Amino acid sequence: MGGRLRNEELLQKISTQLKHLRDIKGLSQEDVYNDTGIHISRIETSKVNITVSTLESLCSYFGISIYTFFKDF
Amino acid sequence: MGGRLRNEELLQKISTQLKHLRDIKGLSQEDVYNDTGIHISRIETSKVNITVSTLESLCSYFGISIYTFFKDF
DNA sequence: TTTAATAATGACATATATGTCATTATATTT
DNA sequence: AAATATAATGACATATATGTCATTATTAAA
Numbered sequence: 001m002g003g004r005l006r007n008e009e010l011l012q013k014i015s016t017q018l019k020h021l022r023d024i025k026g027l028s029q030e031d032v033y034n035d036t037g038i039h040i041s042r043i044e045t046s047k048v049n050i051t052v053s054t055l056e057s058l059c060s061y062f063g064i065s066i067y068t069f070f071k072d073f
Numbered sequence: 074m075g076g077r078l079r080n081e082e083l084l085q086k087i088s089t090q091l092k093h094l095r096d097i098k099g100l101s102q103e104d105v106y107n108d109t110g111i112h113i114s115r116i117e118t119s120k121v122n123i124t125v126s127t128l129e130s131l132c133s134y135f136g137i138s139i140y141t142f143f144k145d146f
Numbered sequence: 147t148t149t150a151a152t153a154a155t156g157a158c159a160t161a162t163a164t165g166t167c168a169t170t171a172t173a174t175t176t
Numbered sequence: 177a178a179a180t181a182t183a184a185t186g187a188c189a190t191a192t193a194t195g196t197c198a199t200t201a202t203t204a205a206a
Contacts, residue, residue, distance in 0.1 A: 007126050007129075010125065010126060010129050011125075011126070014125060028151080028152060028153085029152070029153065029154095030151095030152075030153090037194095037195080038194085038195095039194075039195070039196085041153065041154060041155085042154090042155090042193085042194085043193095044153090044154095045153090045154065045155085047154095047155090047193095048192075048193055048194080049124045049125065049126045049163095049192075049193070050124065050125050050193075050194095051122045051123065051124050051125070051162090051163080051193065051194090052083065052084075052087060052122065052123050052124070052125055052128060053080050053083060053084070053122045054193080054194080055125060056080075056083050065143075065146060066143050066146050067140070067143040067144055067145075067146050069143075070138075070139050070140040070142075070143055071140055072140075073138060073139050073140050101181080101182060101183085102182075102183065102184095103181090103182075103183090110164095110165080111164085111165095112164075112165070112166085114183065114184060114185085115163085115164085115184090115185090116163095117183090117184095118183090118184065118185085120163095120184095120185090121162075121163055121164080122162075122163070122193095123163075123164095124163065124164090124192090124193080127163080127164080
């Protein structure tokens with residue numbers, strides 16, 4: 001079952017948003033991994049359907065609330 | 074490995090919020106299942122760490138954006 | 147261009163989210 | 177209380193998110 005289109009859009013938006021946050025902070029994927037233990041590559045390339053828990057950890061790391069994260073969703 | 078406390082709080086908030094939305098709409102868990110294919114019981118009892126995709130589906134079903142869902146987070 | 151840094155991809159193991167169904171518990175209604 | 181409706185729990189299978197590492201690709205720096 002290929003993922004529904006709607007879902008792909010969601011994952012795409014999440015990817016873009018996370019990449020943007022990482023760019024703003026000037027951090028490499030390795031930095032994120034060293035600091036959080038989260039491999040962000042697969043998330044930024046929309047390979048996986050992130051759990052809310054993982055997303056919250058990343059938001060916290062980037063210094064924003066999960067509410068703010070979804071502002072443009 | 075018991076989940077970290079922070080994470081439990083997050084799951085608890087999500088549970089409460091979803092239950093609240095379902096109550097407002099006057100829907101049973103079975104209704105939600107029949108309409109979405111999602112078994113919400115385990116989510117409302119904080120047994121699982123929901124994926125963003127599943128959460129978005131539920132928000133959509135309840136008629137709110139995922140952004141609105143996280144307003145009080 | 148060569149080198150170095152960063153990112154993407156693939157493979158594998160493990161943990162767990164989800165789908166499904168049956169059973170038990172609780173709540174509501176009569 | 178008995179009957180009915182709803183929710184919680186447990187078990188199991190399957191799909192997949194995540195952890196980990198190695199390799200390849202891409203980008204940036206020299």
